[in-house]
Amino acid sequence: MSLADSSYKQLDLLAPAQKFSTFIIEADTPQFREHFNLSSFMFSHNLAGHPLFEIPRLVELANTILSKGESTKVTCQLGQIPVNLKWSQVPRKDQVLEAIARIEESGSWILLKSVQLDPEYNTLLDQIVVELEELTGVPLRKEITWLDAYIFIASPHSITPYHIDHESNFLFQIHGDKDVNVFNPRDRSVLTEEEIEHYYIGQLDSANYTDEKQTKASVYHLTPGKAVHHPVLAPHWVKNGSNVSVSLSINFCMRSFDLQARVYQINHYLRKLGLEPTSPGQSAIKDYAKILALGILSKRQSKSKFELLRSGVAKLNYLEKSATKLKNLFYR
Ligand SMILES: [Fe+2]
Incomplete structure (x- = not known):
């Protein structure tokens, strides 16, 4: 399906050939083929230290996105939020430059969506999708109906609250460290049919976190050079470590x-x-x-x-x- 929104990826423009000098993902193919969209898993990549993820380049990227009139693609939040806070309650302000300047302060984050609006990040996304297609053995360029790349910049100890997504996700840690808690999307003692149904009719914060569920989480300690895959509808929440964190998130819907x-x-x-x-x-x-x-x-x-x-x-x-x-x- 070709999608007309200018901000998200036009799949027919994806380059078939590798554009980076080396592979971005360092992983064994059986792991991807056996677990893709079934269970979460960690793997390695070589984006740590890449100049596209230095703070001054990310400020330039934010300005590029804003200059294209895509102000909804740049959001930020200042201050601490608890793990059980619903997505819809998270306060957001388009004050990205102030937020980046204050990124060392605890609890803040900046989210840049559709980073492929900048050609250099577009090239990066192209290559990651081509590599994922090879690793998973799934013809992703045919199956994907929507594709986007996000970059999260988060200050020490900030939390992304518990939630579910319709998209398949690959989260690459670039700077700093974080604990990613991922739950089994097929465990109905964690995620009920009703929670999923409410999510799909538009209640995006329908999944409820409880302390009892936490024992069922797979917890991945991500450091620069590590990444985690979480499948469609896998509940997850994230806590950053003691440094500024920069992560790249590749999200896509499948037919x-x-x-x-x-x-x-x-x-x-x-x-x-x-x-x-x-x-x-x-x-x-x-x-x-x-x-x-x-x-x-x-x-x-x-x-x-x-x-x-x-x-x-x-x-x-x-x-x-x-x-x-x-x-x-x-x-x-
Ligand atoms: Fe998510």
């Missing part, structure tokens, strides 16, 4: 998981009707019917990740509200 999301979305409405819906993967024919039903309501050419994932649900909500209005009009 098969976009379709699975539709099953969860329909299941939400079935549950609202008092039914006990069948989970994805339990019945191929039920999954197909749900995917088909929501597919009819979804936009064929998505112009954003929101449209890709939620245009069908938005239409369904609109129809539900219209039906309620008609009912009230005629049967009041």
